[in-house]
Structures are given as structure tokens and as C-alpha cells.
Amino acid sequence: MARIVFDLDGTLIDSAPDIHGIANTVLAQEGLELISLEQTRDFIGNGAAIFVSRMRGARGIPDSEQARLLADFVARYDDAVHLTVIYPGVVAALETLKAEGHSLGICTNKPIRPCRSVLEHLKIDHLFDTMWGGDSLPVHKPDPAPLHAAFEALGEGPRLYVGDSDVDAETGERAGVPFLLFTLGYRKCAVDEMPHTVAFDDFAALPTLVRDLLVEAA
Numbered sequence: 001m002a003r004i005v006f007d008l009d010g011t012l013i014d015s016a017p018d019i020h021g022i023a024n025t026v027l028a029q030e031g032l033e034l035i036s037l038e039q040t041r042d043f044i045g046n047g048a049a050i051f052v053s054r055m056r057g058a059r060g061i062p063d064s065e066q067a068r069l070l071a072d073f074v075a076r077y078d079d080a081v082h083l084t085v086i087y088p089g090v091v092a093a094l095e096t097l098k099a100e101g102h103s104l105g106i107c108t109n110k111p112i113r114p115c116r117s118v119l120e121h122l123k124i125d126h127l128f129d130t131m132w133g134g135d136s137l138p139v140h141k142p143d144p145a146p147l148h149a150a151f152e153a154l155g156e157g158p159r160l161y162v163g164d165s166d167v168d169a170e171t172g173e174r175a176g177v178p179f180l181l182f183t184l185g186y187r188k189c190a191v192d193e194m195p196h197t198v199a200f201d202d203f204a205a206l207p208t209l210v211r212d213l214l215v216e217a218a
């Protein structure tokens, strides 16, 4: 049986509306113009600190404000769950993979507390045997260390990594792990510019893709 690790934002869940909400609460408090949902999606993928620094960049806020604004953003993040939705077919695919005996984990650049709180709110936290956030280790993706840690926590078996972004593609490549690219997330690059083993746009296809990859690897 395999160990399958998933990215979170833009892969299992569409969380951009909640992140958009807290970003704009922070900006509104500063008396600044708000950012769009599209900008928000663009800024997600490298963790909370890079998100806030990209948001500052869009509004010309100096570096000296980073720590204060990041603290404000992160303080609001745990409760930013109400606008987030699970992508279609995700729950059924995860349940099928579990029923087939695979172990599942999360490796996200989202800080671990909001990661846990959104998965609990959506009632899918019980499907995962391990979770690694952007602040679980001193380094985060595309450094492969948290992905390696997630696989290690899952024990033995072939490894597969599922994600939506160039950061995930690089992480999978650096970890030497087959990478399954979900193409409808927050991707910034063309699919063929991103290293991947297989691409998919419908979670209903995932259990079959996993079966095929495991047969090929055997």
C-alpha cells in the first residue's frame, strides 16, 4: 500500500476566498485599497510570510511593516474557514484511497494551526494520518524536508505527492517522488512547464491514476 501526501490550498480546498477576506481586513485597517480574489490566488503557495510580503508589494507597504502585518494576518488565520470549499470529488477520492489501504498525509505551506482548523471545520481531518505545515520545520516547500517528514511519519510503502503549484512540482522533484498535478488550483505556470508525473483535473480520476502508477512502479 502506498503513502500519499497532499498539498492543501488549491489542491484539496479552495481557500482563497477566506485568505482574501483576512488580507483585506488587514489592508482595510491600514486604510489601504483592497486586493482582488485573483491577486490573492496569485500570492498563495509559498506560505503566510511570502503572502504578506506580496500583499505589501501590491500596496507599496515598506518592509519595516512586515512583522506587524504578518502577526495581524496570522492572528486572524485560524478562524478563516467559513468561505472555504472542498473541490468536487475530493472526499470520495480520499475515502476510496483510504478504503484501498493507502495512508494519507498533508504537506502544506499554510501554517499548521489554520491547516488543522480548516480541515476540522470541513470534517475531513480524520482522513489524514499526518499533517505538516509551513511552520512545522525551520524550512518549508520547495525545500523537500517537510515532504520527507510527512512520508516518514506514514511508515513504509511507495510514495506519491499530489499538489497544484510550481512550488509543489519543485518539491516533488527535489524529493525524488512521483508528482500528480491537479491543474485547476492556483497554478501560475503552464502545465507543460511544470515537472510532473501525471496531470488531472477531476478528483474522480485520482484513485485510478494511483492504481496505474503503482502498477507501473511495481
Ligand SMILES: O=C(O)COP(=O)(O)O
Pocket (backbone or CB within 6 Å): 007, 008, 009, 010, 043, 044, 045, 046, 047, 048, 051, 107, 108, 109, 110, 111, 134, 165
Ligand atoms: O501558501 C500557503 O500558505 C499555502 O499553500 P499550499 O497549501 O498550496 O502549500
Ligand SMILES: [Mg+2]
Pocket (backbone or CB within 6 Å): 007, 008, 009, 010, 011, 045, 163, 164, 165, 185, 186
Ligand atoms: Mg497549493
